[in-house]
Amino acid sequence: MANPVADVANLTKRFGDRTVLSGLDLTIGRGEFVALLGRSGSGKSTLLRVLAGLDGAVEGKADVHGTVSVAFQQPRLLPWRKVWRNVVLGLRQDGVSKSRNRALADRALAEVHLGEHADDWPLTLSGGEAQRVSLARALVREPDLLLLDEPFGALDALTRIAMHRLVEDLWRRHLPGVLLVTHDVDEALLLADRVLVLDGGRIIAEHRPGGSRPRNPADHIDVRRRVLADLGVTEDAPV
Ligand SMILES: Nc1ncnc2c1ncn2[C@@H]1O[C@H](COP(=O)(O)OP(=O)(O)OP(=O)(O)O)[C@@H](O)[C@H]1O
Numbered sequence: 596m597a598n599p600v601a602d603v604a605n606l607t608k609r610f611g612d613r614t615v616l617s618g619l620d621l622t623i624g625r626g627e628f629v630a631l632l633g634r635s636g637s638g639k640s641t642l643l644r645v646l647a648g649l650d651g652a653v654e655g656k657a658d659v660h661g662t663v664s665v666a667f668q669q670p671r672l673l674p675w676r677k678v679w680r681n682v683v684l685g686l687r688q689d690g691v692s693k694s695r696n697r698a699l700a701d702r703a704l705a706e707v708h709l710g711e712h713a714d715d716w717p718l719t720l721s722g723g724e725a726q727r728v729s730l731a732r733a734l735v736r737e738p739d740l741l742l743l744d745e746p747f748g749a750l751d752a753l754t755r756i757a758m759h760r761l762v763e764d765l766w767r768r769h770l771p772g773v774l775l776v777t778h779d780v781d782e783a784l785l786l787a788d789r790v791l792v793l794d795g796g797r798i799i800a801e802h803r804p805g806g807s808r809p810r811n812p813a814d815h816i817d818v819r820r821r822v823l824a825d826l827g828v829t830e831d832a833p834v
Contacts, residue, residue, distance in 0.1 A: 600624065600625050600739050600740050600772035602622055602658045603655070604620050604655055606642075606654070606657050619797050621791070621798055628772075628786055628787050629772075629787055630783035631793055632777065633826070637793045639793055643774065646740070649665075659740050662689075664733035665744065666732070666743050668744060670726050672720075672728060672729065676717070678728055683732075685736060686699065686736070706734055707731045709728060726747075726750060734765065740772040740773070743775040746762075748779075780823060784815045784822075788803065790804065792826060800825040802822055
Protein backbone atom coordinates (compact mmCIF):
# COMPACT_ATOMS: atom_id res chain seq x y z
CA MET A 596 0.00 0.00 0.00
CA ALA A 597 1.44 3.38 -0.99
CA ASN A 598 2.17 5.91 1.74
CA PRO A 599 0.57 4.08 4.68
CA VAL A 600 -0.15 5.85 7.95
CA ALA A 601 0.58 2.68 9.94
CA ASP A 602 2.62 -0.32 9.10
CA VAL A 603 2.54 -3.42 11.31
CA ALA A 604 4.47 -6.51 10.30
CA ASN A 605 4.98 -9.81 12.05
CA LEU A 606 4.01 -8.23 15.38
CA THR A 607 4.15 -10.50 18.41
CA LYS A 608 3.21 -9.46 21.93
CA ARG A 609 3.51 -11.72 24.95
CA PHE A 610 2.44 -11.29 28.53
CA GLY A 611 4.60 -13.78 30.42
CA ASP A 612 4.10 -17.11 28.68
CA ARG A 613 0.83 -15.95 27.07
CA THR A 614 1.10 -14.86 23.43
CA VAL A 615 -1.65 -12.31 22.69
CA LEU A 616 -0.55 -11.05 19.26
CA SER A 617 1.19 -13.57 17.06
CA GLY A 618 2.88 -12.49 13.85
CA LEU A 619 0.20 -9.91 13.10
CA ASP A 620 0.31 -7.92 9.85
CA LEU A 621 -1.71 -4.75 9.28
CA THR A 622 -1.34 -1.73 7.03
CA ILE A 623 -3.53 1.36 7.29
CA GLY A 624 -3.48 3.56 4.21
CA ARG A 625 -3.57 7.35 4.33
CA GLY A 626 -7.23 8.36 4.33
CA GLU A 627 -8.49 4.98 5.49
CA PHE A 628 -11.02 4.28 8.24
CA VAL A 629 -10.42 0.78 9.60
CA ALA A 630 -12.51 -1.04 12.21
CA LEU A 631 -11.19 -3.91 14.30
CA LEU A 632 -13.53 -6.52 15.70
CA GLY A 633 -12.67 -9.50 17.83
CA ARG A 634 -13.87 -11.50 20.78
CA SER A 635 -13.19 -10.25 24.27
CA GLY A 636 -9.55 -10.90 25.13
CA SER A 637 -8.48 -11.30 21.49
CA GLY A 638 -5.91 -8.52 21.84
CA LYS A 639 -7.62 -5.49 20.27
CA SER A 640 -6.69 -3.06 23.03
CA THR A 641 -3.21 -4.54 23.17
CA LEU A 642 -2.71 -3.76 19.48
CA LEU A 643 -3.96 -0.19 20.01
CA ARG A 644 -1.62 0.30 22.96
CA VAL A 645 1.33 -0.89 20.90
CA LEU A 646 0.39 1.48 18.03
CA ALA A 647 -0.03 4.33 20.52
CA GLY A 648 3.49 3.72 21.76
CA LEU A 649 2.15 2.84 25.24
CA ASP A 650 3.64 -0.64 25.17
CA GLY A 651 6.94 -1.04 23.40
CA ALA A 652 7.96 -4.51 24.53
CA VAL A 653 7.12 -6.31 21.31
CA GLU A 654 8.72 -8.34 18.54
CA GLY A 655 8.26 -7.27 14.94
CA LYS A 656 7.35 -3.91 13.48
CA ALA A 657 4.61 -1.44 14.52
CA ASP A 658 5.35 1.87 12.83
CA VAL A 659 3.08 4.90 12.73
CA HIS A 660 4.11 7.50 10.19
CA GLY A 661 3.30 10.72 12.01
CA THR A 662 1.46 11.63 15.20
CA VAL A 663 -0.89 9.20 16.91
CA SER A 664 -3.68 9.96 19.41
CA VAL A 665 -6.02 7.72 21.37
CA ALA A 666 -9.54 8.14 22.72
CA PHE A 667 -10.65 5.45 25.16
CA GLN A 668 -14.04 4.10 26.22
CA GLN A 669 -13.95 6.26 29.34
CA PRO A 670 -13.14 9.94 28.79
CA ARG A 671 -10.54 10.00 31.60
CA LEU A 672 -10.87 13.74 32.26
CA LEU A 673 -9.15 15.32 35.25
CA PRO A 674 -11.99 16.80 37.35
CA TRP A 675 -9.83 19.52 38.87
CA ARG A 676 -8.96 21.01 35.48
CA LYS A 677 -11.37 22.98 33.36
CA VAL A 678 -12.48 21.45 30.08
CA TRP A 679 -10.04 23.41 27.92
CA ARG A 680 -7.12 22.52 30.16
CA ASN A 681 -8.01 18.84 29.83
CA VAL A 682 -7.91 19.21 26.06
CA VAL A 683 -4.32 20.47 26.04
CA LEU A 684 -2.96 18.07 28.66
CA GLY A 685 -0.86 16.12 26.18
CA LEU A 686 0.49 19.08 24.26
CA ARG A 687 3.38 19.79 26.61
CA GLN A 688 5.02 16.51 25.61
CA ASP A 689 4.65 17.60 21.97
CA GLY A 690 6.71 20.71 22.69
CA VAL A 691 3.84 23.09 21.92
CA SER A 692 4.31 26.55 23.44
CA LYS A 693 1.98 27.18 26.40
CA SER A 694 0.88 30.48 24.89
CA ARG A 695 -0.87 28.63 22.06
CA ASN A 696 -2.79 26.26 24.35
CA ARG A 697 -6.00 28.22 24.72
CA ALA A 698 -6.39 28.87 21.00
CA LEU A 699 -5.69 25.24 20.14
CA ALA A 700 -8.13 24.01 22.79
CA ASP A 701 -10.84 26.35 21.54
CA ARG A 702 -10.36 25.15 17.98
CA ALA A 703 -10.49 21.46 18.96
CA LEU A 704 -13.57 22.04 21.15
CA ALA A 705 -15.28 23.85 18.27
CA GLU A 706 -14.60 20.78 16.09
CA VAL A 707 -16.63 18.66 18.50
CA HIS A 708 -19.30 21.38 18.95
CA LEU A 709 -18.36 22.15 22.55
CA GLY A 710 -16.93 25.64 22.10
CA GLU A 711 -19.21 27.08 24.77
CA HIS A 712 -18.06 24.56 27.39
CA ALA A 713 -14.35 25.45 27.38
CA ASP A 714 -14.48 27.01 30.85
CA ASP A 715 -16.75 24.41 32.43
CA TRP A 716 -15.64 21.79 34.94
CA PRO A 717 -15.69 18.18 33.66
CA LEU A 718 -18.15 17.04 36.33
CA THR A 719 -20.82 19.37 34.92
CA LEU A 720 -20.76 17.61 31.51
CA SER A 721 -23.03 14.83 30.28
CA GLY A 722 -21.45 11.49 29.34
CA GLY A 723 -21.61 12.32 25.64
CA GLU A 724 -20.10 15.76 26.17
CA ALA A 725 -17.27 14.30 28.26
CA GLN A 726 -16.57 11.81 25.47
CA ARG A 727 -16.43 14.67 22.98
CA VAL A 728 -13.90 16.45 25.18
CA SER A 729 -11.86 13.27 25.12
CA LEU A 730 -12.12 13.35 21.33
CA ALA A 731 -11.03 17.01 21.28
CA ARG A 732 -8.01 16.06 23.39
CA ALA A 733 -7.09 13.49 20.74
CA LEU A 734 -7.75 15.91 17.84
CA VAL A 735 -5.73 18.78 19.29
CA ARG A 736 -2.53 16.90 18.46
CA GLU A 737 -3.57 16.87 14.79
CA PRO A 738 -3.01 13.12 14.58
CA ASP A 739 -2.07 11.27 11.43
CA LEU A 740 -3.62 8.21 13.07
CA LEU A 741 -6.54 8.40 15.50
CA LEU A 742 -7.02 5.28 17.61
CA LEU A 743 -10.50 4.81 19.06
CA ASP A 744 -10.87 2.12 21.72
CA GLU A 745 -14.62 1.49 21.98
CA PRO A 746 -15.26 5.21 22.43
CA PHE A 747 -19.02 4.92 21.97
CA GLY A 748 -19.57 1.79 24.07
CA ALA A 749 -20.69 3.56 27.24
CA LEU A 750 -23.06 6.02 25.51
CA ASP A 751 -26.83 5.83 25.11
CA ALA A 752 -28.16 4.97 21.65
CA LEU A 753 -29.02 8.52 20.53
CA THR A 754 -25.72 10.00 21.68
CA ARG A 755 -23.95 7.14 19.96
CA ILE A 756 -25.62 7.96 16.64
CA ALA A 757 -24.57 11.61 17.01
CA MET A 758 -21.00 10.52 17.79
CA HIS A 759 -20.91 8.28 14.72
CA ARG A 760 -21.86 11.25 12.54
CA LEU A 761 -19.32 13.48 14.25
CA VAL A 762 -16.44 11.04 13.89
CA GLU A 763 -17.27 10.26 10.27
CA ASP A 764 -17.40 13.98 9.53
CA LEU A 765 -14.07 14.67 11.31
CA TRP A 766 -12.43 11.80 9.46
CA ARG A 767 -13.74 12.97 6.10
CA ARG A 768 -12.58 16.53 6.65
CA HIS A 769 -9.14 16.06 8.14
CA LEU A 770 -8.15 12.77 9.71
CA PRO A 771 -5.60 10.85 7.65
CA GLY A 772 -6.24 7.52 9.36
CA VAL A 773 -8.62 6.03 11.93
CA LEU A 774 -8.47 2.65 13.66
CA LEU A 775 -11.65 1.93 15.61
CA VAL A 776 -11.90 -0.96 18.04
CA THR A 777 -15.50 -1.95 18.62
CA HIS A 778 -17.72 -4.83 19.67
CA ASP A 779 -20.53 -3.51 17.52
CA VAL A 780 -20.62 -5.04 14.04
CA ASP A 781 -23.15 -2.46 12.79
CA GLU A 782 -20.94 0.38 13.98
CA ALA A 783 -18.03 -1.10 12.04
CA LEU A 784 -20.18 -1.51 8.90
CA LEU A 785 -21.47 2.03 9.26
CA LEU A 786 -18.09 3.71 9.55
CA ALA A 787 -15.21 1.66 8.20
CA ASP A 788 -13.71 1.25 4.74
CA ARG A 789 -12.29 -2.05 5.96
CA VAL A 790 -13.59 -4.24 8.77
CA LEU A 791 -10.93 -6.55 10.21
CA VAL A 792 -11.45 -9.52 12.48
CA LEU A 793 -8.77 -10.38 15.04
CA ASP A 794 -8.50 -13.92 16.34
CA GLY A 795 -5.68 -16.11 17.57
CA GLY A 796 -3.34 -13.12 17.63
CA ARG A 797 -3.77 -12.27 13.92
CA ILE A 798 -6.12 -10.63 11.48
CA ILE A 799 -8.12 -13.58 10.16
CA ALA A 800 -10.55 -11.77 7.89
CA GLU A 801 -11.09 -8.50 6.08
CA HIS A 802 -14.37 -7.12 4.74
CA ARG A 803 -15.14 -4.01 2.72
CA PRO A 804 -18.73 -2.83 3.15
CA GLY A 805 -18.37 -0.31 0.29
CA GLY A 806 -21.28 1.75 -0.99
CA SER A 807 -21.99 5.43 -0.55
CA ARG A 808 -21.88 7.28 2.77
CA PRO A 809 -23.60 7.91 5.09
CA ARG A 810 -24.20 4.17 5.18
CA ASN A 811 -27.06 2.17 6.47
CA PRO A 812 -25.93 -1.15 8.02
CA ALA A 813 -29.20 -2.67 6.81
CA ASP A 814 -27.80 -2.39 3.26
CA HIS A 815 -24.88 -4.63 4.23
CA ILE A 816 -26.63 -7.69 5.61
CA ASP A 817 -24.44 -10.14 3.66
CA VAL A 818 -21.18 -8.60 4.89
CA ARG A 819 -22.65 -8.51 8.39
CA ARG A 820 -23.40 -12.22 8.25
CA ARG A 821 -19.87 -13.00 7.04
CA VAL A 822 -18.29 -10.86 9.76
CA LEU A 823 -20.39 -12.57 12.42
CA ALA A 824 -19.40 -15.96 11.04
CA ASP A 825 -15.72 -14.95 11.26
CA LEU A 826 -16.37 -14.01 14.88
CA GLY A 827 -17.92 -17.40 15.47
CA VAL A 828 -21.39 -15.93 16.01
CA THR A 829 -24.33 -17.37 14.11
CA GLU A 830 -27.14 -15.43 15.77
CA ASP A 831 -27.59 -11.68 15.32
CA ALA A 832 -26.42 -11.19 18.88
CA PRO A 833 -23.91 -8.72 20.27
CA VAL A 834 -20.34 -10.06 20.20
N1 LIG B 1 -0.72 -5.79 31.19
C1 LIG B 1 -1.14 -7.03 31.00
N2 LIG B 1 -0.59 -8.07 31.67
C2 LIG B 1 -0.99 -9.34 31.46
N3 LIG B 1 -1.94 -9.69 30.57
C3 LIG B 1 -2.52 -8.72 29.87
C4 LIG B 1 -2.16 -7.33 30.04
N4 LIG B 1 -2.91 -6.60 29.19
C5 LIG B 1 -3.71 -7.46 28.52
N5 LIG B 1 -3.46 -8.73 28.93
C6 LIG B 1 -4.13 -9.94 28.42
O1 LIG B 1 -4.05 -9.94 27.01
C7 LIG B 1 -5.26 -10.46 26.45
C8 LIG B 1 -5.80 -9.46 25.45
O2 LIG B 1 -6.26 -8.30 26.14
P1 LIG B 1 -6.89 -7.07 25.39
O3 LIG B 1 -7.30 -6.09 26.44
O4 LIG B 1 -5.97 -6.62 24.34
O5 LIG B 1 -8.15 -7.75 24.71
P2 LIG B 1 -9.39 -7.08 23.97
O6 LIG B 1 -9.58 -7.81 22.70
O7 LIG B 1 -9.20 -5.62 23.90
O8 LIG B 1 -10.56 -7.45 24.97
P3 LIG B 1 -11.93 -6.66 25.30
O9 LIG B 1 -12.74 -6.75 24.05
O10 LIG B 1 -12.52 -7.49 26.41
O11 LIG B 1 -11.59 -5.28 25.70
C9 LIG B 1 -6.19 -10.73 27.62
O12 LIG B 1 -6.14 -12.10 27.90
C10 LIG B 1 -5.61 -9.94 28.74
O13 LIG B 1 -5.85 -10.57 29.97
